[in-house]
Amino acid sequence: MIPAPFDYHAPGSLAEAIGLLQQHGDDAKVLSGGQSLLPLLKLRLASAVHLVDIGRIPGLDYIKEEGGYLKIGGRTRESALERSDLIKTKYPILHDTALVIADPIVRNRATVGGNLAHADPANDHPATMLALGAEVVVTGPGGQRTIPIDRFITGIFTTALQPSEILTEIRVPTPPARSGGAYVKLERKVGDFATAAAAAQVTLGADGKVERAGIALTSAGPTPVKATDAEKFLQGKTPDAATIAEAARLSGKAASPSADRRGSVEYKREMARVLTARALTTAVARAGGR
């Protein structure tokens, strides 16, 4: 399969890339790792008159802690997250996520920014970033602006990005002590989209009670779903088995998946419940609770 014709641009700086996007407006698409966009162009489910490849712009590929945030450059490869010791030890939910995105070869090119900006409700990073309370930094002609992740993804394959803006950084608040997270995905095989998946990030108080809980679901509707009822329910409670079970029940109720060859609505909603329970149990254990 061969994509329809397009013009290819390889700007060497962010300013040049934004200039190209301004010039070509809706006719242009940003090419990051290309692991979602190129298959869509080949299948001719998407088209572009101009591709603006951000792959040669320096300074968009990093993982670092700074000013109370974990900062991930928009073009950071998923394989870099997978191999990062900082991510493994301090942000296990992101390590879990990187390990189940597509397959290891795809992850060598796929980028974290691309996974978010593509806004496929079956993509894995949106749910983990919702659970973590992340925000994204986008850069456009007027400079930078910061958008909380729950306001970034506005619909299926739709984000708050303007046509001349580029997602340049993801910021995750550095979790306090006694925090832990997990991402649990059900997939038919490696490389498949999630039948259902749940992300959970919790912070426990010194008394072992939940101070903060972030829970979000993948493949549970047209956008990633934040299970706010479950989050509120957990607040201030000791996360024992019965409490986790009730939070998981509330999370499953928040899912509104659609039926496809991966399963019926009822099955996927039930899996959202089961996976939430598993993610919460692991998150609590990682936070140092029981």
Place this chain on the structure above:
Amino acid sequence: MSKHTIHVTVNGVPHDEEVDSRLLLVHFLRDQLRLTGTHIGCDTTHCGACTVIVDTEPTKSCTMLAVQADGASITTVEGLERDGKLHPLQEGFYQEHGLQCGFCTPGMLMTAYGLLSHTANPSEAEIRHAISGNLCRCTGYVNIVKSIQYAAAQPR
């Protein structure tokens, strides 16, 4: 549609070639450089038959534009053999019966090559994880794992 002159080094040989913007790396390798060892399987980023090494990383060459490879160093299955001598991975696939129809083999070899370049002595679990993006419909993978273990055990 724009045309671009790209400079790539493939199996140690430098090339300056003109390519269409939409030309996929796998078609560039097979049709333009006539290196047909790299196979096109599913053409949808699933099967891994088209895997080549781009700089240091295994990459599905059906999901990369040739123009994106400008400046890169690429290794294909043709680059494994040295001076008429099979690479230990090729020797391993031969000794351990790591292939039947052979269609997935170039991709399996290049993924394994990428694995051994950063993990000299991988565990069975690490091997299985590394090749989880390469599909084989013949072997059941057992002999592929043994073949990679054979190569890992060779002195390098």
